[in-house]
Amino acid sequence: MHHAYLDALSRRRGPLSALDPRAKIALTLAAVLGVAAVSRPSALLPHLALAALAALLARLPPRWLAGRLALVLPFAAVVGLVLPFTTPGAALVTADWGAFRLVLTREGLERAGVLTARALLAATFALALVASTPFPRLLAGMRRLGVPALLVVVLAFLYRYLYVLVDEAMRVRRAAAVRGYGRRARLAGAGGMLGTLVLRSYERAERVYLAMKARGFDGVVRTLDPLRFRGRDAAALFAGLALVLAAVLSAHALAGGRP
Amino acid sequence: MTGAPPLLEIRGLRHAYGDGAVALDGVDLRLEAGEKVGLVGPNGAGKSTLLLCLVGVLGPAGAVRVEGLPAAPPHLDRVRRRVGLVFQDPDDQLFMPTAFDDVAFGPLNQGLDGDATRARVAEALAAVGLAGFEDRASHHLSGGEKRRLAVATVLAMRPPLLALDEPSSGLDARERARLARLLVGLDAALLLASHDLPLVRATCERCVVLDGGRVVADGPTEEVLGDRDLRLRHGLEAELPRRAPRPASTEEQP
Numbered sequence: 001m002h003h004a005y006l007d008a009l010s011r012r013r014g015p016l017s018a019l020d021p022r023a024k025i026a027l028t029l030a031a032v033l034g035v036a037a038v039s040r041p042s043a044l045l046p047h048l049a050l051a052a053l054a055a056l057l058a059r060l061p062p063r064w065l066a067g068r069l070a071l072v073l074p075f076a077a078v079v080g081l082v083l084p085f086t087t088p089g090a091a092l093v094t095a096d097w098g099a100f101r102l103v104l105t106r107e108g109l110e111r112a113g114v115l116t117a118r119a120l121l122a123a124t125f126a127l128a129l130v131a132s133t134p135f136p137r138l139l140a141g142m143r144r145l146g147v148p149a150l151l152v153v154v155l156a157f158l159y160r161y162l163y164v165l166v167d168e169a170m171r172v173r174r175a176a177a178v179r180g181y182g183r184r185a186r187l188a189g190a191g192g193m194l195g196t197l198v199l200r201s202y203e204r205a206e207r208v209y210l211a212m213k214a215r216g217f218d219g220v221v222r223t224l225d226p227l228r229f230r231g232r233d234a235a236a237l238f239a240g241l242a243l244v245l246a247a248v249l250s251a252h253a254l255a256g257g258r259p
Numbered sequence: 260m261t262g263a264p265p266l267l268e269i270r271g272l273r274h275a276y277g278d279g280a281v282a283l284d285g286v287d288l289r290l291e292a293g294e295k296v297g298l299v300g301p302n303g304a305g306k307s308t309l310l311l312c313l314v315g316v317l318g319p320a321g322a323v324r325v326e327g328l329p330a331a332p333p334h335l336d337r338v339r340r341r342v343g344l345v346f347q348d349p350d351d352q353l354f355m356p357t358a359f360d361d362v363a364f365g366p367l368n369q370g371l372d373g374d375a376t377r378a379r380v381a382e383a384l385a386a387v388g389l390a391g392f393e394d395r396a397s398h399h400l401s402g403g404e405k406r407r408l409a410v411a412t413v414l415a416m417r418p419p420l421l422a423l424d425e426p427s428s429g430l431d432a433r434e435r436a437r438l439a440r441l442l443v444g445l446d447a448a449l450l451l452a453s454h455d456l457p458l459v460r461a462t463c464e465r466c467v468v469l470d471g472g473r474v475v476a477d478g479p480t481e482e483v484l485g486d487r488d489l490r491l492r493h494g495l496e497a498e499l500p501r502r503a504p505r506p507a508s509t510e511e512q513p
Contacts, residue, residue, distance in 0.1 A: 007396075136356035136396070156356050163398035164350050207351040214314045214344045215412065216336060216368030223360050224373050 009131040014059040016132035020233035021141030027240040028129040032122045034248045041110060043251035044117050050247045051124040058128035068127055069120050076119040083115065084108035135159050140227050153221045161204070168200055169193075264327030266292045266341075266420055266448055267313070272322040273472075274308055282308040283318070284472035292419055295442070295449040297459030297480060300469035301494030306452035309469065310422045313342050313450070325420065340369055343413025343447070347424040349397070349405035358384070358400075358408055359393040365416040383415035384408075387441060403434030410441065420448045427455045456484055456495060468493050 010017075016024065031054065035047045055065060089107030096102075130138070139159075143152045172193050209217075267290035274283040282305045290296055298306050312318030313330060315338060320331035325341050328334040343365075346352045355361040362380045371379065384390050387407035397405060406426060413421060423442075427435045435458065442449060442462045453459055459466055459480060466483040468476035470493040476483050483489065490496040 134394070134396075136360070136394070139356060157354065159356055160354055160396075160398070204351065207346065207348070208354050210311065210316050211344075211346050211351050212354065212364075213316060214339055214342075214346075215365040215416065216339050217364075218336075218368065222364070222367035223355070224363055224367070224376060226359070 007135055009061075009064070010134045012059065014132055015057050016128070019132075019236050020227055020229050021133050021137045022145055022227065022229060023233045023237040023240070024129050024133055025138075025141050025145060026237060027244070028125050030241055030244045031125040031247075034244050034251075035118050035121045035125070037248065038118055038251060038255075039111075039114060040255040041114055041117075043255040044114065044121070045254060046247035046250040047121050048117075050243060051121045053243070054125055054128040058132040060124075060127060060131055064131075065124065065127060069123055072119055072123045073116070076116040080112040080116050083112040087111050137226070140223070140225060143223075144225065144227060149221070156221075161201075161208075164204065165197070165201060169197055172196055264324065266290050266294070266326060267450070268324045268327075269309075269312075270322055270324075272309070272312055272318060274305075274312060274318045281472055283312070286469070286472070286474055288467060288474060288477075290420065290448055290450065293446065293448050294465060295463045296451070297463035297466040298450055298452040298469060299454070299456065299459060299466060299484075299495055304469040304494075305472045306469055307347065307424050310344060310424050310450070310452055313420075313422050314339050314344050340416060341418050341420060343416055343418035343421045345409050345413055345421070345423045345426060347428065349402075349409040352409040352412060353397040353405060356396060357393065358389065358395045358397060358411075361397060361408065362411050362415045365412060369416060379415040379417070383411040386414055387411045388437070402429050403431065403437070406430060406434070406438065407441070410438075414445075418447060420450065421445065422450045422452075424452050425454065426451070427453060427458050460484060468495070470494065 031047075031050060034050075038044055038047060084104050085102055085108060087105050087108035089105035091103045092106055092109070093104040094101065133141070136156075136159075139152050139156050142155075143149065176193065267288065269286055269288040272283050272286040272288075273281070275281045284305075286305070286309060298309065300306055308317060312323055313325070315323070315330035315332075315335045318330070321329050323330040325338045328338055328341075330338045330342075353361050355364060359380055362383050363376050366376045366379045380393070381390070384392060387410050389404065389407055389411060392400075392404070392408070397408060400408060406429075410421075410423070410426070421442075426438055426442075430438065435455075439458055439461045442451070449463065451459060451463055463480050465478065466476075466480040467474055468483060468489065475493055476486075476489055484495070487496070491498075
């Protein structure tokens with residue numbers, strides 16, 4: 001079925017696609033850490049510029065990026081809605097219901113804004129990484145960077161069988177719809193469908209395990225490392241780290257010496 | 260009897276599933292190196308179960324011997340190197356993120372080094388007509404390509420015996436013919452479980468009929484499959500209903 005869009009982006013060629021995933025993972029981590037240190041709105045600007053550059057180099061389609069960032073917002077919103085009322089500072093609005101007092105502070109609003117912006121910027125860096133690196137190469141990079149082998153294997157299976165699972169879910173839903181299964185009954189039947197999917201997945205897992213055993217699986221998943229760290233990867237890594245450092249330093253200066 | 264043991268020797272193989280259903284009820288079968296054998300029979304005859312017994316995944320110890328080695332611990336590793344089993348659903352067979360990783364999985368488990376593995380992968384992919392597919396993810400392949408890739412994953416292990424479960428199901432005519440050519444060209448022995456009698460005729464010189472967990476016929480393919488009574492008796496053929504002739508040209512008159 002048609003769900004190739006799930007990782008269609010990472011198969012395109014772009015300025016970042018040929019880079020070694022290890023360099024990209026390291027840069028992404030550095031950029032996210034840099035943005036995590038921001039606490040003043042004025043310090044956001046350099047990081048915003050860096051995120052824009054990353055999005056540009058990774059050729060993120062604006063609509064796609066906006067859609068993904070919208071998914072991050074609910075998580076930021078939970079904290080963002082509480083902070084304006086819990087941070088002490090200059091009161092902007094006060095609501096008084098006798099025993100219950102709500103004070104909206106300037107400092108609180110500022111912190112909520114910075115927090116949301118930080119989440120969005122960090123997500124942009126991560127999206128730039130994922131959209132410019134085919135998932136198998138990302139896994140190879142993680143493996144080489146010392147991420148526990150078991151975790152990488154689990155991610156690899158997740159990636160491989162997510163498609164099969166989505167396929168099966170689509171088939172189950174289609175089969176139900178074709179037999180006149182309407183919207184009203186949908187919620188009630190969702191549990192049953194989920195049960196079907198879990199059972200099918202369980203059986204599939206058994207068959208996959210048999211297939212692995214038949215090809216000599218002994219508990220260790222072996223792969224050959226397709227990665228070569230070349231001069232230009234090192235150059236890109238250092239250039240990128242310099243940019244992140246520049247962003248952090250200028251953010252520091254813009255915020256008047258405070259982080 | 261002198262000389263090397265046969266490639267595959269099955270004696271009195273029985274297997275019952277956990278729910279008590281008897282899948283194999285005393286199967287005897289012998290295969291020599293390079294022999295291509297079709298395994299046919301109705302649904303539930305025990306074909307898939309038999310294939311799983313070949314690699315010691317199911318079945319009692321000692322009933323199956325590959326090159327004289329019982330398909331049971333501690334010989335399982337060596338037996339699995341000699342039997343390349345291709346599952347019916349390529350989504351079960353192809354579990355790695357890329358085609359390369361999938362084809363390399365067997366050779367790496369055999370202990371081959373990087374260069375030898377790369378050579379095996381290139382050779383196996385070329386043999387199934389998928390050269391250059393190394394970096395492709397298997398969920399982006401067509402049904403026929405998946406099937407051929409699944410065959411490549413065992414070819415790369417260079418087993419003397421290839422066991423395939425329904426390899427032509429879901430393939431179009433062209434992909435099916437392509438698969439048949441691939442199988443005919445193999446040097447390895449072949450045990451081909453299938454409902455696809457024309458495919459068995461095209462690829463196998465010998466044919467074994469399995470029904471109710473027993474071997475009910477074993478002989479040259481043309482002789483076995485040419486016997487219409489036998490085909491009907493064991494569910495290899497069944498009479499289809501005749502389409503009723505349309506009532507003569509009453510439609511066009513109002």
